[in-house]
Amino acid sequence: MTEQENTSPYSTLPPRAFWRAGVSERAPLDPGEVYTPRFPVTRDMRIATAGSCFAQHVGRALRESGFNVLDAEPLPASVPDALARRFGYRVFTGRYANIYTTRQLAQLFDEAEGRVRPAEPVWRRGPRFFDAQRPGVEPDGLESEELVRAHRRHHLARVAEAFRSADLFVFTFGLTEAWIHTASGTVYPTAPGTIAGRHDPEVYSFKNYDAGEVLADFEHFRASLKAVNPKVRFLVTVSPVPLTATASGEHVEVATCYSKSVLRAVCGMLVARHDDIDYFPSFEVITSQNARGAYFEPDLRSVSAQGVAAAMDLFKRAHGIEARPAPARKPARRAGTKAKRFRRAERAICEDSLLEAFAG
Amino acid sequence: MTHALILGNSHTVPLRHAWSALGEEHPRHRISFFAVPMPFFRFLRLNGRRFGAPTGRGERPRITEMAERLNGRADVDLSEFDLILLVGFVDRFKALSELMLGCDVDGLREVGAQSRLSPSAFQAICRTIAEGVLPVKFLARLSAGPVAVLEKSRPAETCVGSEDPRYRGWRGLAPDPRGIAAVLGAYSDVLASVLAERDISLIRQPGETIQPNGLTAARFSQGSINLAQGEPHGEDDHSHANAAYGEICLARILDFLDAAPTPALVTRH
Numbered sequence: 001m002t003e004q005e006n007t008s009p010y011s012t013l014p015p016r017a018f019w020r021a022g023v024s025e026r027a028p029l030d031p032g033e034v035y036t037p038r039f040p041v042t043r044d045m046r047i048a049t050a051g052s053c054f055a056q057h058v059g060r061a062l063r064e065s066g067f068n069v070l071d072a073e074p075l076p077a078s079v080p081d082a083l084a085r086r087f088g089y090r091v092f093t094g095r096y097a098n099i100y101t102t103r104q105l106a107q108l109f110d111e112a113e114g115r116v117r118p119a120e121p122v123w124r125r126g127p128r129f130f131d132a133q134r135p136g137v138e139p140d141g142l143e144s145e146e147l148v149r150a151h152r153r154h155h156l157a158r159v160a161e162a163f164r165s166a167d168l169f170v171f172t173f174g175l176t177e178a179w180i181h182t183a184s185g186t187v188y189p190t191a192p193g194t195i196a197g198r199h200d201p202e203v204y205s206f207k208n209y210d211a212g213e214v215l216a217d218f219e220h221f222r223a224s225l226k227a228v229n230p231k232v233r234f235l236v237t238v239s240p241v242p243l244t245a246t247a248s249g250e251h252v253e254v255a256t257c258y259s260k261s262v263l264r265a266v267c268g269m270l271v272a273r274h275d276d277i278d279y280f281p282s283f284e285v286i287t288s289q290n291a292r293g294a295y296f297e298p299d300l301r302s303v304s305a306q307g308v309a310a311a312m313d314l315f316k317r318a319h320g321i322e323a324r325p326a327p328a329r330k331p332a333r334r335a336g337t338k339a340k341r342f343r344r345a346e347r348a349i350c351e352d353s354l355l356e357a358f359a360g
Numbered sequence: 361m362t363h364a365l366i367l368g369n370s371h372t373v374p375l376r377h378a379w380s381a382l383g384e385e386h387p388r389h390r391i392s393f394f395a396v397p398m399p400f401f402r403f404l405r406l407n408g409r410r411f412g413a414p415t416g417r418g419e420r421p422r423i424t425e426m427a428e429r430l431n432g433r434a435d436v437d438l439s440e441f442d443l444i445l446l447v448g449f450v451d452r453f454k455a456l457s458e459l460m461l462g463c464d465v466d467g468l469r470e471v472g473a474q475s476r477l478s479p480s481a482f483q484a485i486c487r488t489i490a491e492g493v494l495p496v497k498f499l500a501r502l503s504a505g506p507v508a509v510l511e512k513s514r515p516a517e518t519c520v521g522s523e524d525p526r527y528r529g530w531r532g533l534a535p536d537p538r539g540i541a542a543v544l545g546a547y548s549d550v551l552a553s554v555l556a557e558r559d560i561s562l563i564r565q566p567g568e569t570i571q572p573n574g575l576t577a578a579r580f581s582q583g584s585i586n587l588a589q590g591e592p593h594g595e596d597d598h599s600h601a602n603a604a605y606g607e608i609c610l611a612r613i614l615d616f617l618d619a620a621p622t623p624a625l626v627t628r629h
Contacts, residue, residue: 072474073474073475073476074462074474074475075459075462075463075475075485076455076458076459076461076462076463078452078455078458078459078489079459079485079488080488083484083485083488086484087477087478087480087481087484089475138478138480138481139480140480142466142478142480143479147466147478150466151476151478154464154476155476158474158475
């Protein structure tokens, strides 16, 4: 038996392949060598962003680092960020608010391209009307159903235009759980009755997508977008933010593990299947045992500013980009202390956190 | 007799001219002026109830000399007046023009802009803009007496031909002025509401001075006079108004004084 025959295939692997060297002995809060970009992301790329509430952090960090993040529905720079964000502006590339599931992403683009019409598109709360696909962007609703439809038509036109022009589509997978219109399969970002609408078990039902469904939905979205925008590439991430609540019947921690496992597995499958999809491991950075929980707020759910910074610094370093301030925006007068303003600006808008209100 | 103080900057000039010409026809009212042009106005200080050039360690001889030359005094005792009328303070017409350039507003201006604002979003933005206009600390210290604000005149319609970057928004709006007047009118409603919350009345820009495109008619801008030198403004000035405008505004101010007592105007004891 030769010496070569005795060599284990692990013997030539780099230190990052081993838990002890890659995690146990790594300096605390050092994210390590967890990311090697598949293709470069540059500041001249037109970047579209969408996803769950963690995706808001990703989008903001990219903008603040000088990346060309598309804003299909912009407001003038003189409008303060907090005010703009309250109405859904400057959160993502389009004013679609959080997109938690791949089914919702696929449905949005299909709707923008005129291929589907969501069922029950307008929800009510008292005398006001809400877009069921983004009920949070108008906190007080609108005065008529027709106005909601007019706003949606405008929004979809802007979304289609932006998606068709993007060089890179950044999507953060958020949840597998959703509420759907049972007869049609139309998915909604929030449960009816949370922000607006009324939960009718005869009309709406709970859905927990499995890996096959999540994969198929993203594949459908990718194919649809590539059909009209062949150059587009994708950067996918998984939100490290646990579920606020689960309707699955499981303990929320068990449900969270299922949801994140499915999403992470699908991301891995997508990367394996397509050269134009890269995975950025923000989930791994934030939830790493090496971080010792430092990247979560005291509620053990929200990602801290330190965690966002750690993930995004890793991303920028990997792409050879140093932090650069965003183009100067005229500072708008805002109330509150500097620290309060910072916290307010950093806070992600999570509709699902409204479910806290239903906790005992 | 009501004794009002018009306190402000270069935008007080049309009112001063109008009052000089017409004041004798209105013996029921007395109007005094205290004005210093921008940016020097910002150096004036409120000391107790006296407002004017800073004194003591903060004294600035140039400001004192200017205030005395333009007003015959370096400061004014605000307690002498039944009403303080603020004229010419910061406007946000540039911000409003850029807002309209980028955004449609439901029911007010719908021309296919890139973004669309609901009435709630528009109202919230207007409120932020209006609150940014107010000299909050100054108003808080003036709160012992009735205060009113004369709405600053909108840019003259001639601004759309200007290369000045401040008028970029208005140039962009010029090809399709639909709804501009409605948007600006709605902003004025919000400004009036924001002021009313502070017990301050808003005297709006008279409608007859406004063109259908929402801007001030050129005939109310031509021949405007500079406060500091008393000379006509150049053709590149699109923000100051002339004596004809002052006469119309003065009539509104006198109507306001005639309507006393109003929430903002009470008898001084």
